[in-house]
Amino acid sequence: MKILKFIFLLTVVVMFSCLINIYANNILPNDEQYTVVVDKAPTPVGGFESLMRKVTYPEVAMKMRVEGKVYLLVYVNESGDVDEVKVVKGIGGGCDEAAANAVKKTKFTPGMNGGVAVKTKVSIPVIFKLN
Structure with missing residues (x-):
């Protein structure tokens, strides 16, 4: 036994x-090529407001009254382009995919370390709130 x-x-x-x-x-x-700690973190060109304007609230989520924050891990390269987006914590209803798609369409200022652009991992929350 x-x-x-x-x-x-x-x-x-x-x-x-x-x-x-x-x-x-x-x-x-x-x-491992993507740095987490940098002198200057990547930021969306035009600010986070421009990123939020690219988010489309899914119809299913609106009908189900889904609200909350989707946390994303975003891989930004030296040019400020998004190489990959991973959902760390989602809320469902299509919001996770909508948040990831909006981030993929966004250009970033690259992360800087010692005055040099570097590949960077950055966590970004995307808020879904019904009026």
Whole structure:
């Protein structure tokens, strides 16, 4: 009986470590090339207001009265272009996709480190609020 419990626990541990490894490798290839701490963080050209104007409130979310913040991890390259967007915490109703699409359409000022433009990861909240 103890051997069966041991084998079961070992199987769970192995499966869990495989899932973590799969998840970690799917975040973004070459993720380590993107800096988190920089002298000047990337910002949307025209300000966050210009980014919010690109967000389309999904009809499904409006009907379901979905409100809240979608937290995104945005990968900005040295040119200020968005390479990738990952939803860190979503609210559903199509809002996650709408937020990611708006960010993908946005040009950023690149992150700066020592006066040099660098690839940067930045967290951006996108707020969905019904009037």
